[in-house]
Amino acid sequence: MWSRVVEIMLACWLAISPLIFHGAAPPAALWFEHLTAALLVMTFASLSYWPPMRHAHLASVLCGGWLVLHYYLTSSGEGTPIAQNAILTGLMILMFAIIPNRASRPPTAWSRLNEQITGDA
Numbered sequence: 750m751w752s753r754v755v756e757i758m759l760a761c762w763l764a765i766s767p768l769i770f771h772g773a774a775p776p777a778a779l780w781f782e783h784l785t786a787a788l789l790v791m792t793f794a795s796l797s798y799w800p801p802m803r804h805a806h807l808a809s810v811l812c813g814g815w816l817v818l819h820y821y822l823t824s825s826g827e828g829t830p831i832a833q834n835a836i837l838t839g840l841m842i843l844m845f846a847i848i849p850n851r852a853s854r855p856p857t858a859w860s861r862l863n864e865q866i867t868g869d870a
Contacts, residue, residue, distance in 0.1 A: 752848040753806055756794040759845070760787040763816075763838050770831040779831065782819075786812045790842055797850060806846055813842030 764787035767780050789812050796805035816839030824832035855863075 750798065750850050751853060752845045753794040753797055753850070755845050756806065756809060756842060757791050759838055759842055760790040760794070763787040763790070763835075766834050766838070767831065770834055783835070786816055793846075803850055806850070809842055809846035813839040813846060815839070817843070 763783050767783050771779065790809045793805045793808045793812075796802040799805075816835050820832040820835040820839070824836075854860075
């Protein structure tokens with residue numbers, strides 16, 4: 750579940766990035782967009798720790814995709830630092846959101862085979 754931790758860290762970065770790239774008083778709309786996306790990603794990543802909601806992290810794909818498309822279409826080819834940051838963060842959220850929760854564990858069939866070979870129960 751290390752990828753959920755990375756998603757939460759990316760959401761924290763997304764929440765504070767308007768202050769870093771725009772200065773002390775970012776526009777309210779920019780702040781609202783980033784904070785909303787960050788809270789949604791944090792919520793989905795946290796919910797996936799609960800077994801009945803283990804696939805909730807896949808909803809982060811929508812948030813990441815929205816960030817990428819919104820800033821790609823509205824940046825008008827300028828490539829401002831805030832747009833570049835939002836696009837890159839959105840792409841990273843997309844990348845980590847599709848990693849399964851069991852990514853760091855061996856496949857179940859391998860674990861069963863290992864138990865049979867070693868005699869561990």
